[in-house]
Amino acid sequence: MLQPPARVWAQAPVPRVLAPRGPGPAPRGPDLAGRAGVGPWHWPKSGLAAPKLWAHQITKVQHRLPPPPSMSKSAVMDPTDLEIQANKERSREAIKKAKANVDETRTYKNDRLTHKERKPNAIIKPEVRDLIRKNVNGKGMKIGDAIKKFNVSRRQIQRIKGEDPNLIRTHKKRPGKFTDDMKTKLLMQLDQKSTTTLVKMVAFIKDRFDVKVSTQAISNLIHDMDISWKQVTNIHAAWNKPNLIEQRANFVNRRGLDLGQRVVFVDEAGFDLHSSRASGYAPSGQPAVLSLVPKAKQITLIGALLVEGFDYYELLNADNTKAKGVGADEFCLFLGSLGARLPKEAIIIIGGHHITRRLQIDQGGIFTTLLSVSQSDRIQLPFDQIICLIKGATQPNGVSRRN
Structure with a gap:
């Protein structure tokens, strides 16, 4: 919209009021301002000492004429005021439109909340639940149509759908690399x-x-x-029976062993180099079957077991020769190598009574205590348990000598 240009009204000229004319003075020299001659501005005024205070005294009188009565108000308004007024009008229109949208939204929500028409905590009969499941889950009826037909809320429809025992829930996963x-x-x-x-x-x-x-x-x-990791070889339940643990404690008490000393268990065992792991995979509900591997020759191992683990062990027939019985000679050689790794106050327990008596004579008191476990004690040494575990954890290439 084009606005009329603002009109500028001319002001009346400002009259100058001069000092009253007095008697003309006699001609004299230049005044204090350096001006020569005599003029009206040099005429003296009573009551003033210096003429410079009144020489150029001018009284300004401004006269502003009112606008003519025929001019409208919009013709003289400032453009800034017009812009402010237009912004106010636009703000009023936006507020009215926003209120209309809020009222429309509230009306829509009130129309959807159909449960207000019914009593709170109303019980839906089982027959109505079955009809809702058949129509919504079975026939594909829309939830909005079910709300109007059965006079229930949207939340109850969702709850009845989720409680359907015949509903099969499938969780979709992102396709993987496996074909x-x-x-x-x-x-x-x-x-x-x-x-x-x-x-x-x-x-x-x-x-x-x-x-x-x-x-x-x-x-x-x-x-x-549905495949799980299971134990292949069963752990003997007799290993941890209460009476067996009690027998082990009695064995230590009968001999008066000092628990502060280093206790070493020495024994021998034979096992197959092709022994596999003790656990394997199998479908749920089925036992894991030990894999069949080619049978290899038996090897014999002598080891020294401490609380911290194996300290030293040797293979007697690592060259794949036929295994022979382990006697006192093999134990003597093993204990000779083991002696450099143990203190003299160590207690060595060997699982052979007849071997221990000969070792006590041959060693000549190298070790402080050399005990044996006879068949009458009826206990199983921890070394035997460790050997059984080694059978399931040995690598196929066998065990090498450890120094």
Whole structure:
């Protein structure tokens, strides 16, 4: 909208009021301002000492004429005022529109809250619940139509849908890297060798299908296929029976052993080099089967067991020769090598009574105490338990001599 240009009204000229004319003075020289001659401004005024105070005295009188009566108010308004007035009008219109939208939203929500028409905590009959499930879950009726038809709220419809016992919930997962062929080959590998580790499974997938996966992905896949890690070899329950633990304590008390001294258990055992792990994978509800491996020759091991672990051990037939009985000569050689690693006040317990008597004579008092466990004590040394665990954890390439 074009605004009329503002009109500027001319002001009347300002009259100058001069001092009253007095008698003309006699001609004289220049005044204090350096001006020569005599003029009206040089005429003296009574009551003033210096003429410079009144020489240029001018009284300004301003006269502003009112606008003509025929001019409208908008023609003389400032453009800034007009802009402010327009902004106020726009603000009023925006407020009216916002209020109209709020009222419309409230009306829509009130129309949806149909449960206000019914009594609070109203019980829905089982027959009505079944009809709602059949129509909503079975026939695909919209929730809005079910609300109007059965006079129930949206929240109750959702609750009745979730409580349906026949509803099958499926959790959609992001498709992974494993195909059906990969899963089949992996199951066949576990069936042939149940003790395969996760790292070996990752290498198997990489070599067979050239797909790089993580151990966590393999673990999740095995869990989804309902396969669990189970114990292959059963742990003997007699190892931790209360009476057996009590017999071990009595064995220590009868001999008056000082628990502050170093106690070493020495014994021998034989096992197969191809022994596999003690645990393996198997489907849920089925036991894990020990994998069949080629039978190898038995090896014989003599070891010294401390509280901290194995201190020293030797293989008697590491060259794959036929194993022979372990006698006092083998134990003497082993104890000779073990003596440099133990203090003299150590207590050595050996699981052979007839071997211990000969060792006491041959060693000549190298060790402070050399005890044996006879069959009458009827206890099983911890070394025997450790040997059983070694049988399930030994690597296929065997055990080498440890110095």
